[in-house]
Structure formats: C-alpha cells, structure tokens
Amino acid sequence: MKMAANLKLLSFLIPCAFLVPVLITMAPDLKEAWNSEALQNMKTVFIGIFLEAAPFLLMGVLLSSLMQWFVSEEMVRKLTPKNPISGVLVAGLLGIIFPICECGMIPVVRRLMHKGMPAYIAVTFILSGPVVNPIVFTATLLAFPSHPEITIARMGLAFAVAASIGMLVYVFVRRNPLRIPKVAVTEVKTHPGFKMAQPHGHANDHDHNHVKNWRSFFIHAGDEFVDMSKYLVIGALITACIQTFISRSDLISLGNGPVASYVFMMGFAYVLSLCSTSDAFVASAFSHTFALGPLVSFLVLGPMLDFKSTLMLLSTFRTRFVIGLSLAIITLVFAGSWLINLLV
Numbered sequence: 001m002k003m004a005a006n007l008k009l010l011s012f013l014i015p016c017a018f019l020v021p022v023l024i025t026m027a028p029d030l031k032e033a034w035n036s037e038a039l040q041n042m043k044t045v046f047i048g049i050f051l052e053a054a055p056f057l058l059m060g061v062l063l064s065s066l067m068q069w070f071v072s073e074e075m076v077r078k079l080t081p082k083n084p085i086s087g088v089l090v091a092g093l094l095g096i097i098f099p100i101c102e103c104g105m106i107p108v109v110r111r112l113m114h115k116g117m118p119a120y121i122a123v124t125f126i127l128s129g130p131v132v133n134p135i136v137f138t139a140t141l142l143a144f145p146s147h148p149e150i151t152i153a154r155m156g157l158a159f160a161v162a163a164s165i166g167m168l169v170y171v172f173v174r175r176n177p178l179r180i181p182k183v184a185v186t187e188v189k190t191h192p193g194f195k196m197a198q199p200h201g202h203a204n205d206h207d208h209n210h211v212k213n214w215r216s217f218f219i220h221a222g223d224e225f226v227d228m229s230k231y232l233v234i235g236a237l238i239t240a241c242i243q244t245f246i247s248r249s250d251l252i253s254l255g256n257g258p259v260a261s262y263v264f265m266m267g268f269a270y271v272l273s274l275c276s277t278s279d280a281f282v283a284s285a286f287s288h289t290f291a292l293g294p295l296v297s298f299l300v301l302g303p304m305l306d307f308k309s310t311l312m313l314l315s316t317f318r319t320r321f322v323i324g325l326s327l328a329i330i331t332l333v334f335a336g337s338w339l340i341n342l343l344v
Contacts, residue, residue, distance in 0.1 A: 046240035053278030056139040060277035063099050065221040088166040091124035092159045099133035102303050106312045119177050124166030130276040130303035131158035143280035153340050154299045161332045177321040235272040239282050265294040269302030276303035293341025301333045
C-alpha cells in the first residue's frame with residue numbers, strides 16, 4: 001500500500017523534473033535568480049543546518065528503535081511508582097533512560113496506558129521525555145557551545161512544566177482521557193478518584209507480535225529516519241529563507257518586543273514541528289537576534305506541542321483533554337521562559 005502511494009506520487013513528480021530545466025531555459029530572470037547571491041546564501045545556511053542536525057536525528061532514531069524492539073513496555077509499567085509525587089518525578093526523568101523522540105512517544109505511551117499506566121504519569125513522560133534525555137542535552141550543548149545557560153534552562157524548564165502539568169492532570173482529570181469506544185471496556189482503579197479504562201479483546205489492542213531481530217530493527221530505524229527527515233528539511237529550509245530574505249533589522253525589532261518575541265518563537269516552534277534532537281541547531285541561528293527567554297520558549301514548546309504532535313494527540317486523547325493540555329503547556333512555557341529571561 002505504501003509502495004503504491006509512493007509510485008503514484010512519483011508519477012506527478014516526473015513531469016515536474018522535466019519542467020524545471022525548461023523554465024530555467026525559457027526564463028533568464030529565473031536563471032539569474034537561481035544563481036543570485038541571496039539564494040546561494042540560503043542554500044549554504046540550509047545545508048549547514050541540515051548537516052549539523054542529521055547525526056543527532058539518526059542517533060535519536062536508532063535509540064528509539066532500540067526502545068521499541070528490545071525493551072518491554074511491561075517492564076516500564078512495573079517500575080512505575082504508585083505515589084503520585086514520586087510517579088511524576090520519575091516520569092519526568094524517565095527520558096534519561098528511555099530517550100525516545102516525541103514522534104514515537106505518543107504511540108508507546110498509549111500502549112502503556114492500555115496496560116494500566118495512570119494518565120498523569122503518561123502525560124508527564126510525553127512532555128518531558130523528548131527534552132530531558134542525554135541526546136537532546138548533548139545536541140543543545142553543541143548548538144550553543146558558548147551559552148551553557150540555554151541548555152540548563154531548557155532542561156530545567158521542561159522538567160518543571162512537565163511535572164506541573166502531570167500534577168494538574170492527577171488533581172483535575174477524573175476520567176480516562178484516552179479516545180476509547182464506550183463498548184467492551186472495564187474500569188480499573190489506578191489512583192483515588194481516577195478510573196482507567198481497559199479494553200477487552202483486540203479492538204483497541206495495538207500490541208502486535210513482531211519478529212525482533214536486527215534486520216527488522218534497521219528497517220524500522222530507516223523508515224523512521226526517512227519519515228522524520230522531511231520535518232528537518234522543511235524546518236531548515238524555512239529557517240534559511242527567514243535568515244536570508246527577512247532583514248535582520250526587522251527580526252531585531254521583533255525580538256526586542258516584550259511579548260511578540262515569545263509569541264513568534266513559540267509559534268515558529270509549533271509550525272516547524274522539528275524533532276527535539278535537531279531543533280537546537282535551528283534555534284542557534286537566532287541566538288544573535290533573540291534573548292534567552294524566547295530561545296528557551298522555542299526549545300521547550302516545540303518538543304511538547306507542535307503541529308504533528310497535536311494531530312497525534314487528537315487521535316489518541318479526547319479533544320477536550322488535548323485543548324486543556326495545549327493551553328496549559330503554552331501558558332506554563334511562556335511564564336517559565338519569561339521568568340528565566342528576567343532572572344538570568
């Protein structure tokens with residue numbers, strides 16, 4: 001099915017491949033624009049961002065595949081603490097042991113919740129795991145070698161926001177937030193005042209038996225790397241265009257705004273939908289334009305909430321829960337990054 005879709009897309013791309021040299025030949029202005037200095041600078045910035053980020057994206061994909069194929073989710077569930085405070089703290093730091101990219105986090109957590117993981121622990125892990133892990137820590141340090149405070153602020157704010165939202169979910173969410181049909185479910189108490197729905201049969205069971213060998217591991221890693229690379233390419237291209245075609249004075253005036261700079265960087269992170277292992281290299285392109293607070297808001301919000309993860313959240317959780325979760329993330333990230341900028 002996937003191969004048939006790719007072949008169908010290829011049938012549309014082949015005419016475009018023949019159309020490009022025709023347009024260049026028939027339009028001298030277009031040819032001059034393609035060879036212009038501005039476009040050459042844009043290509044240089046784009047290639048630089050991509051080549052810096054690609055190794056960390058590959059590392060994250062390999063570790064994510066290891067988690068999926070060789071680590072039992074049942075083992076993770078058994079290690080989950082029963083105390084809510086301990087559960088939130090452990091879930092906030094679980095990314096250090098299981099450094100899964102945000103793109104693979106939601107399906108894994110959904111399966112864990114089907115096995116009985118409480119929602120507040122699952123949400124904390126979803127929000128903190130893509131940021132609080134050694135790969136993202138190293139990538140951020142290398143992206144900002146002369147500003148270690150950005151790395152520290154990113155890790156600290158991500159943990160604080162994830163833990164705070166986890167406790168909010170524990171206190172206020174009293175029903176199962178998963179998008180599960182009402183039929184064929186039983187309720188099992190997971191903590192006082194909260195009931196976790198467990199599906200019967202195989203209607204909602206996403207745990208399938210796969211052949212776990214190195215061949216399947218590399219096939220999965222390759223598919224995930226190809227799938228995630230398009231987000232990195234799009235993000236690097238948009239960033240290169242902004243750096244090349246928008247004057248630095250306009251960016252500086254925007255970055256000096258008390259609120260506009262945060263809104264711009266948080267919205268930028270949401271639209272780009274970059275992987276957390278590579279977004280630091282995109283943010284580093286703005287290190288001379290924006291202050292610490294807006295940069296941290298970009299680095300923290302993106303892995304927690306972006307366009308692609310919103311669609312995945314809506315397919316997994318109830319719409320009302322996703323809306324409340326999104327508002328809480330935006331509010332806490334804005335307040336935390338503003339406070340960091342004020343103090344540091």
